[in-house]
Amino acid sequence: MFGLPANYKPAILPITPYPVGGASSAPNFDAFDSNFVYVPLSNGLVSRVAFDNGGLHPWRNQYLPGPFNSNLDASLQKHIVLTERVRLQLSMYLFNILNSRGTLTPTSEGISSLGSSCGGFGFRPRPLQVTARLKW
Numbered sequence: 001m002f003g004l005p006a007n008y009k010p011a012i013l014p015i016t017p018y019p020v021g022g023a024s025s026a027p028n029f030d031a032f033d034s035n036f037v038y039v040p041l042s043n044g045l046v047s048r049v050a051f052d053n054g055g056l057h058p059w060r061n062q063y064l065p066g067p068f069n070s071n072l073d074a075s076l077q078k079h080i081v082l083t084e085r086v087r088l089q090l091s092m093y094l095f096n097i098l099n100s101r102g103t104l105t106p107t108s109e110g111i112s113s114l115g116s117s118c119g120g121f122g123f124r125p126r127p128l129q130v131t132a133r134l135k136w
Helices: none
Strands: 036-040 046-050 074-081 087-094 128-135
Touching: none
Parallel strands: none
Antiparallel strands: 036 046, 074 087, 087 128
C-alpha cells in the first residue's frame, strides 16, 4: 500500500497500531497509532489510559560505542625445520596494530570530546608479544 514489503516491521510500534486496510469506523478510532488503550471498568464504563514508561526512551539500554572505537590485531608465524623430527615455531602477536586509542563514549547530552581518549578500556598503545616454540 505504501511501497513497503508485507513483512516489514518497524523498530518501535505503538501499543495500538493503525489496522491494515484502514478501519476508520472502529469504536476506538482515536487510539490508533498511539499508546492509549481502553480499559473496561467493573461498572460498565470504559476508561482511556495512556501507557507511561517513565518518560524513558525504549532503546535506553542499548550500548553504542563512541566514534573510532575499533581494534585490529594480527599475528605472524614462521615454522623452521631444524631436523627431521625437531621444528622451531616463531610467533609474533601484534595487538592494536593501528594504534587507535579511540574516544570516550558521548555523554548523555550527546557531546563527545575528541581531545581525550579511552585509554583504559582495552585500547593500549600497540603491545607486541613474541614466542618461540620448539616441537619434537
